[in-house]
Amino acid sequence: GNSVTQMEGPVTLSEEAFLTINCTYTATGYPSLFWYVQYPGEGLQLLLKATKADDKGSNKGFEATYRKETTSFHLEKGSVQVSDSAVYFCALSLPYNNNDMRFGAGTRLTVKP
Amino acid sequence: DAGITQSPRHKVTETGTPVTLRCHQTENHRYMYWYRQDPGHGLRLIHYSYGVKDTDKGEVSDGYSVSRSKTEDFLLTLESATSSQTSVYFCAISEGRGAGGELFFGEGSRLTVL
Numbered sequence: 001g002n003s004v005t006q007m008e009g010p011v012t013l014s015e016e017a018f019l020t021i022n023c024t025y026t027a028t029g030y031p032s033l034f035w036y037v038q039y040p041g042e043g044l045q046l047l048l049k050a051t052k053a054d055d056k057g058s059n060k061g062f063e064a065t066y067r068k069e070t071t072s073f074h075l076e077k078g079s080v081q082v083s084d085s086a087v088y089f090c091a092l093s094l095p096y097n098n099n100d101m102r103f104g105a106g107t108r109l110t111v112k113p
Numbered sequence: 114d115a116g117i118t119q120s121p122r123h124k125v126t127e128t129g130t131p132v133t134l135r136c137h138q139t140e141n142h143r144y145m146y147w148y149r150q151d152p153g154h155g156l157r158l159i160h161y162s163y164g165v166k167d168t169d170k171g172e173v174s175d176g177y178s179v180s181r182s183k184t185e186d187f188l189l190t191l192e193s194a195t196s197s198q199t200s201v202y203f204c205a206i207s208e209g210r211g212a213g214g215e216l217f218f219g220e221g222s223r224l225t226v227l
Contacts, residue, residue: 004155034215043117043203043218044156089155100171101216103155 002027006090006104013080013111021075021107023064023090031092033057033066033073038087038106047075047088080111116140117219119204125225132191134222136204138184144207145187146171146216147179149200156203162187194226 007022025031032051036044048057053068062077073090090104116139126132136145144163148156158171160179168179176198178190191198204219 036216041220043205043220044216045218046215049215100158103157105153105155 002031002092002094002100002102004090004092004102004104006088006107008105008107009087010108010110013109015082015111015113016079017111019075019077019080019084019109021088021090021109023073023075023104025071025073025090025092027071027092027094029094031094033064034091034093034101035062035064035073035075036089036091036103038089040086044089080109082111082113085109085111117204117206117217119202119219119222121222122220123223125227126194127227128195129193132194132224132226134189134202134204134224136187136189136219138187138204138206140206140217141184142206142208142217143184145181146205146207147177147187147189148203148205149173149198150203150221151200159189159202191224194224196226198224199226200224 003026005024034049035047037047038044048059050057050066053066056065064073064075087106087108089106091101093101118137120135146161147159150156157173159173159177160171162168162181180188202222205216207216
């Protein structure tokens with residue numbers, strides 16, 4: 001079946017540290033891949049996305065590259081800030097069926113000053 | 114921000130009682146979804162709607178029903194709540210199908226079943 005596996009948290013970093021959150025997927029067909037972020041007390045919001053192999057999604061200093069050969073979509077940021085503290089979800093949807101978006105379990109990031 | 118309102122935002126109820134959660138959107142999006150969020154599971158799809166009176170089951174639909182009588186409203190009903198349905202419920206909307214579709218989420222409804 002279609003699924004997403006992301007690294008377990010929690011992840012605690014100091015401000016300005018480098019961030020990587022791993023995400024791998026299993027899918028039939030060619031999925032679109034997403035990173036969503038959930039700030040405390042809020043719903044999820046789209047952080048970035050990529051719709052085909054080798055595409056790089058980027059937003060707010062975060063990046064992720066769609067790697068078909070390794071079925072991965074790892075999230076990276078070069079220098080995290082306290083305001084990046086949140087829960088991050090990797091997700092996938094299949095073409096013409098994004099009614100069935102599959103989410104990973106989420107990774108909680110805490111950034112300390 | 115997408116205009117999505119969930120109500121109630123918090124509810125405590127007892128096992129066996131019926132519960133209805135409401136999702137209201139002002140974006141006129143065709144697709145609406147109900148997810149539940151549980152630790153270690155991320156978000157799992159309960160039901161979704163692709164138009165007025167058109168709904169379908171998701172991954173974890175047992176014990177839940179939905180209705181959509183108007184474009185803007187999508188109701189989730191627990192006919193007889195159980196403790197396993199204690200969760201945070203999120204409504205989401207999207208414009209349509211196809212690759213690259215983005216979901217817009219409400220702020221969530223926290224349900225506790227005692």
